[in-house]
Amino acid sequence: MKLLSRKKSGNDQFAAWVFLLPALLAFLIFKYYPILLGFFISFYEINIVELPGKFVGFSNYSRAFADPDFYAALRNNVEFWVIGLILNFWPPIILALLVNEVRKGKTFFRMTYFIPAVAPSIAILVLWKYIYSPDYGLANAILNYFHLPGLTWLNDVALVKWAMYLPGLIISGGMSMVIYMASLNEVPKEMYESAMIDGAGVAKRIWHITLPFIMPIVKVMFIMDLINRFNEAAVPLVYTGGGPVGETTTLILYALKSAMNNLDYSYAITLANIAFVIIFIITALQMKLTSREK
Amino acid sequence: MKTMLTKSVCLSAVVGVALLTVAGCGGSKSEPNSAGKSSNTAEQGGQTEQAAKIKIKLWEKPQPDAPKGKVEAYNAMMAKVKQKFPNIEIQDETLKPGTDYRQEYDKALMANEAPTGWRELPNVDIPTRIKNGTIADISEFYNSWEYKDQMIDTFNESISTADGKWYAVPVFSGFINTLYNAKTIQAGGGDPEKLPETWAEFAEMGQKITDVGVPRFGYEIVGMDWNAWPFTAWVWSAGGEMVRPNDDGTYKIAFNEEAGVDAAVFWNEMVWKHQMTQKDTLQDWNKLQDDIMAGRAAFSWFDVSGLDQTALDKYGQQMSDFGIMPMPVKDKSITRPSLAGGRVITINPKASKEEQKAAFDVLTYITYDEELLKEQWEIAARENISDLNVPARKDLYELKLSLSTTVPERIKQELVAAAAGAKSEPFCPNWNDLKNALSKPLQQILLKKDISRDEVKSLLDKTADELYAKYPDSFRK
Numbered sequence: 001m002k003l004l005s006r007k008k009s010g011n012d013q014f015a016a017w018v019f020l021l022p023a024l025l026a027f028l029i030f031k032y033y034p035i036l037l038g039f040f041i042s043f044y045e046i047n048i049v050e051l052p053g054k055f056v057g058f059s060n061y062s063r064a065f066a067d068p069d070f071y072a073a074l075r076n077n078v079e080f081w082v083i084g085l086i087l088n089f090w091p092p093i094i095l096a097l098l099v100n101e102v103r104k105g106k107t108f109f110r111m112t113y114f115i116p117a118v119a120p121s122i123a124i125l126v127l128w129k130y131i132y133s134p135d136y137g138l139a140n141a142i143l144n145y146f147h148l149p150g151l152t153w154l155n156d157v158a159l160v161k162w163a164m165y166l167p168g169l170i171i172s173g174g175m176s177m178v179i180y181m182a183s184l185n186e187v188p189k190e191m192y193e194s195a196m197i198d199g200a201g202v203a204k205r206i207w208h209i210t211l212p213f214i215m216p217i218v219k220v221m222f223i224m225d226l227i228n229r230f231n232e233a234a235v236p237l238v239y240t241g242g243g244p245v246g247e248t249t250t251l252i253l254y255a256l257k258s259a260m261n262n263l264d265y266s267y268a269i270t271l272a273n274i275a276f277v278i279i280f281i282i283t284a285l286q287m288k289l290t291s292r293e294k
Numbered sequence: 295m296k297t298m299l300t301k302s303v304c305l306s307a308v309v310g311v312a313l314l315t316v317a318g319c320g321g322s323k324s325e326p327n328s329a330g331k332s333s334n335t336a337e338q339g340g341q342t343e344q345a346a347k348i349k350i351k352l353w354e355k356p357q358p359d360a361p362k363g364k365v366e367a368y369n370a371m372m373a374k375v376k377q378k379f380p381n382i383e384i385q386d387e388t389l390k391p392g393t394d395y396r397q398e399y400d401k402a403l404m405a406n407e408a409p410t411g412w413r414e415l416p417n418v419d420i421p422t423r424i425k426n427g428t429i430a431d432i433s434e435f436y437n438s439w440e441y442k443d444q445m446i447d448t449f450n451e452s453i454s455t456a457d458g459k460w461y462a463v464p465v466f467s468g469f470i471n472t473l474y475n476a477k478t479i480q481a482g483g484g485d486p487e488k489l490p491e492t493w494a495e496f497a498e499m500g501q502k503i504t505d506v507g508v509p510r511f512g513y514e515i516v517g518m519d520w521n522a523w524p525f526t527a528w529v530w531s532a533g534g535e536m537v538r539p540n541d542d543g544t545y546k547i548a549f550n551e552e553a554g555v556d557a558a559v560f561w562n563e564m565v566w567k568h569q570m571t572q573k574d575t576l577q578d579w580n581k582l583q584d585d586i587m588a589g590r591a592a593f594s595w596f597d598v599s600g601l602d603q604t605a606l607d608k609y610g611q612q613m614s615d616f617g618i619m620p621m622p623v624k625d626k627s628i629t630r631p632s633l634a635g636g637r638v639i640t641i642n643p644k645a646s647k648e649e650q651k652a653a654f655d656v657l658t659y660i661t662y663d664e665e666l667l668k669e670q671w672e673i674a675a676r677e678n679i680s681d682l683n684v685p686a687r688k689d690l691y692e693l694k695l696s697l698s699t700t701v702p703e704r705i706k707q708e709l710v711a712a713a714a715g716a717k718s719e720p721f722c723p724n725w726n727d728l729k730n731a732l733s734k735p736l737q738q739i740l741l742k743k744d745i746s747r748d749e750v751k752s753l754l755d756k757t758a759d760e761l762y763a764k765y766p767d768s769f770r771k
Contacts, residue, residue, distance in 0.1 A: 048403050049427045049643055134573035135509050155576050155741060241519050243576050245737045260397060261519075261730060263422060 035276070042270040053266070060270040070271065072246055073254040074278075076161075080250065081229040083161050088168040088176075089225050093218065095173065096180035097206055110181060117174035125238040128167045129154070154240050157247050164239050164248065176221060183217040184210065219290050223283055230279045251275040347383045348652040350410035350645075354660075355388040361604065363677025367670050374666050375656055382652045389414070403428055403644065410645045411653030413465045413661065417449040417638050421721050424461050430643040435654040436460040441662040446688045448634045452721040456543070462638035465661050466599075466683035469618070469712050470527070470633040473596035477615045478589045479503060482510055489619050491630070493531075493560055496593075496622040500570030503592045512570030514582050514594040515561065521736045522729035523633075524595040525549075526719060528557040530631040531621040537722050537769075544770040545722040547761055549732065550754035556624060558739050558750045566743050575740045587611060597635075598709070602680045603700055613680070613700070618708040620715055634716035636683070661686050671697040684713055723768040724761075731757050731764075 040052070042060050047053030064070045099109045116124070131138045132153040140150035153163045187210060195205050211218075233252040236242055242249035242257065249257070252275055259268035354372075356364045375384065387409075389398060395414055402408035415423070423429045436442055437460075446467050453462040476486035482503025490496040500512025516524045526536050534553020537545040548554065565571050572585065586594035588609045596618075603613045620630035639657045641650045660666060667685065671694055674681055680700045684691050691713070695706045719725065735753040739745060762769050 047427065048400050051404060133577075135506065135511075150573075152573060152741075155574060157741065240576065241578060243518065243734075243737055244741055245734045260394065262726065263396065263400065263426070265400075 038269050039273055041266065042273050044266060046266045048265075056266075060266050061274070063267065064270055064274060069246065069249075069254060070251075070274075073249050073251045073271075076246075076248060077230050077232065077250050077275075079161055080165070080232055081226065083165050084168070084225060084229050087162070087165045088172060089222070091169055092173045092176035093180055093214075096177045096184060097210060099177070100181060100184045100210075101202065110178065113174040114178050115174070116170045117172060117178075121172070122234070122238060124167060124170065125235060129239055132163055155244050157244055160240060160244060160247055164235060179221065180214060180217065183214040187213045219286070223286055226282055226286070227279050230275055230282075251278075347381055348648050349383045349385065350649050350653045350656065351385045351387070351408075352653070352656070353387055353389045353409045353412055353414070355386045357388055357391055361677065361679065363673060363679045366677065367673045367679075370669055370673060371660055371666060374663075374669075375660060378659060379652070379656055382656060384656065400428065403642070406644065408642050408644070409653075410642050410649050411639060411657045412642075413637060413639050413657055415462070415638055415640050417452045417462070417464070417636050418719055418721075418726065420452045420462050420638060420640070421723060422726060423640070424455065425723075427643060429461050430641040430645070430650055431459050431461060432463075432641050432650070432654060433459045435641075435651060436463065439463075439654075439658065441658065441687065444689055445662070445686050446636075446684060448684075448716060449636065449638075449718040449721070451718065453638055462640045463658065463661075464686040465637040465639055466685055467634050467636035467716070468597060468599040468683045469709070469716060470524075470595065470597050470635060471618045471712055472621060473586055473594050473598070473601065474617050474619055475586060475589055475592055475611075475615060476617060477611075478510060478592040481589075482512070482592060484592065486617070489617075490622050492622055492626060493624050497564065497568045497570065500564065500593065501568045504570045506573075509572075509590055511572045511585065511591045512568075512593060513564060514585050514591040515564060515571040515575050515740065516579075516582060516595050517575035517737055517740045518578055519733050520579065520729075521740075522732035523719075525557065525561070525732065525736055526729075527595075527621050527631055527633045528561065529554045530717065531628065532556040532560075532624045533628045535720070536728070537720050537725075539722070540770055542770070544768060545720075546771060547728070547758040547769055550751065550758045553624075554754060555747065555751050558736065558754060559747055560624075561736070562739050562742070562745055562750070565740055576737065584609075598682045598712075601682055601705075603678065604680075613705070614702045617705060618712055620712055630715055632712045632716045634718045664690060668693070668697070675699045682709060684709075724765045727765060728761055728769075731761055 043055060043057060044052045045054045045056045045060075095113065099106060099113075102109060134140060134150055134152045134155060137153070139153060143150055151159060154160050156163075191209050192205055195209060200208070230250075231252055232250045233256055236248040236250055236253050237256070240248045242253050251271055255268040255271035255275070258264045258271065354368065356368050360368075372384070372386070375382075389395060392398075396419065399408060399412065399415070415429075420429070442463075446464050448467045449464065453464070454460045474486065474489065479486045479499070482505065484499050484503050490499050496513070503510060503512045529536055529549055532553035534551055534557070535548045536554070538548045539545055565573075565575055572591070574581075582594060583596070583600065585591045586596060587606055589611060598618055601613065601616060601618075606613055606616075620632045623630050639654070639661060641653055645653065664687070667687070667690060671681075673679075675697050678700050680698070681694075682701060682705070685694050691710075695701070695709070698706070701709075722728070735757050738753060739750055742749075762771060
C-alpha cells in the first residue's frame with residue numbers, strides 16, 4: 001500500500017514537471033535570459049557593429065550615480081508612488097468596502113466601476129490628454145463654466161503629477177475594486193453577526209474584522225502597485241513626453257529616452273537594471289516584513 | 295505499461311513543443327544576411343549564372359497602404375534599376391512605419407539584417423554614426439563618383455569629416471520654415487499679402503489674430519522635447535549662433551550670448567506678453583501639425599516636406615491657402631534664415647566592398663539620374679503627389695518645380711526664395727547632446743510668466759557650463 005502511494009506520488013510529480021516544463025522554458029528564454037543579458041551588456045559600451053563592444057566595467061553605473069538626471073528620475077518615481085497611493089491605491093479599497101455594505105444594487109455598482117477598466121488604458125490616457133488641453137479641453141471648460149480660471153494642467157510643474165494620476169481612478173480603480181470585493185466575500189458572515197450582537201457599529205466591524213481579513217490581498221496589491229510605479233513609462237510618455245522640465249521623467253522613461261534619443265543603449269540598459277534592483281530590494285524587504293508579522 | 299506509455303507520450307509532446315519554441319526563436323537560417331550571402335548551400339549550389347550577381351538588400355519598398363502613384367513610381371524606378379544593373383540582385387523590403395526607424399536600423403544591424411544601403415537617415419544623425427561606426431566610410435566611392443559636383447552642398451559638414459572622408463551623400467534637402475495659413479490670417483483680421491518680417495511685426499500680427507474663444511492662435515510655439523531645434527533658427531533670426539568654431543576643432547557655446555538670450559526672451563514674451571501662442575506650449579509634434587493644418591493657427595514651425603494636399607484633405611484645407619516664409623528677424627539688418635535638413639544615402643559597414651559599391655551605385659542612380667528623376671516627377675504630377683523637397687541634384691530643382699502641377703506657383707516662388715537663405719544645423723560633435731540639454735531650460739523659460747532677462751541668461755549660462763563640463767573634447771570656452 002505504501003509502495004503504491006509512493007509510486008502514485010512519484011507519477012504525480014513527474015506529470016507536474018512535464019506540464020510545467022514549457023512554461024518554465026518560456027520564462028527562461030523570454031524573461032530571465034534578457035534580464036541576465038541586460039546585466040551583462042551594462043558592463044560594456046555597446047558597439048552595434050561588433051557586439052558586445054568595449055568592456056568598461058562599472059563605468060556605466062558610476063555614470064548613473066553621478067548623473068543628476070538619474071536622481072531627478074528616481075525622485076519622480078517616488079513622488080509618483082506617493083501620489084499613486086493617495087489617488088489610486090486606497091480609493092478602490094474604500095469603494096469596495098462601501099459597495100460591500102450596499103444591500104441592493106451591489107452588482108450594478110460593481111459593473112459600473114468595472115466596465116471602464118476593460119477599455120484600453122492608452123485610449124483613456126489619450127482622451128484625458130485632450131480633456132486636460134489648456135486651450136480647448138473639457139477640464140478648463142468646466143472650470144470656466146463655474147467662473148474659475150483655467151489651469152495649464154499637464155504644463156504645470158506643481159500640478160502635472162496629480163493631474164496624470166487622477167484618471168487612474170477610472171482606468172484601474174475598477175479592476176482593483178473587484179479584486180478587493182472578491183476578498184471581502186470570503187469574510188465569514190458569522191463574524192459580522194457576532195460583532196453586531198456585541199454592539200459593534202459599521203466602522204468598528206470594518207476596522208476590526210474586514211480590514212484584517214483582507215490585509216493579505218492588500219499587501220500583495222501594494223507590492224504590485226510599487227512594481228508598477230517603478231516600471232512607469234507609458235503613462236508619462238503619452239501624457240507629457242517626460243516634461244514639463246523633466247518633472248514626469250521616470251527612471252524607465254529616462255532609460256527609454258537614452259536609447260531612442262541619444263542611441264545610448266548601454267546607459268539605457270544600465271538605468272533599467274538599476275530600476276530592477278531597486279524594485280527587487282523593496283519587494284524583498286516588504287515580503288520579509290510581511291512574513292515576520294505572520 | 296500503460297503508465298510508461300502515457301509518460302513517454304507526455305514527455306515527447308513536451309520536448310516537441312520546447313524544440314519548436316527554440317527553433318521559432320532561432321529564425322530562418324536560409325535567408326540572406328545583410329552582406330547578401332546566403333548560408334543555404336542548396337541555393338548556392340548549381341546556380342552558376344547567379345553566382346556572378348551581387349546580392350544587396352534595400353528598404354525602398356513602399357508601405358502596403360501607399361497611394362497608387364507611389365507604387366507606380368516605385369515599380370517604374372525598379373524596372374529602370376534592373377535594366378541598368380543586370381548583375382545586381384536586389385532583395386527589397388518595407389520598413390514598418392513609425393518614428394523609431396533609427397532603432398529599427400540599429401536592431402537590424404546587430405542582427406545582420408540591415409539593408410546594404412539606405413536612404414532614410416537624416417543628415418543630423420551622421421556625425422553620431424560616424425563616431426559609433428554604424429555607417430561605412432564611402433570615400434573611395436565618392437571620390438570617383440560622377441555626380442559629386444552636382445549634389446546639393448547644404449550639409450556637407452555633417453556627412454564628411456575634416457580629413458576629407460565621406461560617409462553619406464544627400465537624397466534631398468527639406469526646409470523647416472514658418473508655414474502660414476492665409477485663410478486663418480484673414481479670419482483673424484490680418485493681411486496675408488503683408489506678412490511680418492520682423493519680430494515686432496510678427497508679435498503685432500500674432501496678437502491681433504489670436505482669439506482663444508475660437509480657438510485661433512497667432513503662432514504655434516514648439517516647447518516639447520524638440521524645442522532646441524526651432525530655437526536654433528530663432529537664435530539665427532536674432533543675429534546669433536548656437537556654437538562658434540574654435541581654432542582647435544572644439545566649439546564655443548554661443549546660445550547664451552546676447553542674441554540667444556534675446557531669442558529666449560522673445561519666446562517667453564510670445565506666450566505671456568503678446569499672448570499669441572497656444573497655452574499648451576508643451577504639446578506634442580502631431581498636435582502642433584494638426585493645429586496649423588486644421589486652421590487653428592496662423593503661423594507655425596513646419597517641415598515643408600509634410601505639406602501635401604493628401605494630408606490637408608482630412609482637414610478640409612487647400613494647399614493654395616498655405617505658404618512658406620523665412621523666419622521673421624529681430625531687425626531688418628539680419629538675413630532672414632531658414633533651416634535646411636534632409637535625408638542621406640548611407641552604406642552598411644558590415645557589407646563586403648562589392649556589396650557596398652553595388653548599393654552605392656544603385657542608390658545614387660535612383661537619386662541622381664536625370665531621366666529617372668524626370669519620370670518619377672511626371673508620375674507624381676499625374677497622381678497628385680506633392681513633394682516640396684529640394685532634390686539632391688541642385689541643377690534639377692527648377693525642372694522639378696516646373697513639372698509639379700500640385701504645388702501652387704506662389705509656394706514654388708517662396709521655396710526658391712527659402713532655398714537661397716537656407717542654413718544647415720551646426721554639426722559640432724555632441725550637437726544632439728547640446729539640443730537635449732537645452733530642452734529643459736527652454737521649457738522653464740516658456741512656462742514661467744514673469745521671468746526676467748537675467749534669469750533667462752542665468753539658465754542658458756548654466757546649461758552652457760554643464761555642456762563644457764560634460765563634453766570638454768567638443769566644447770571649450
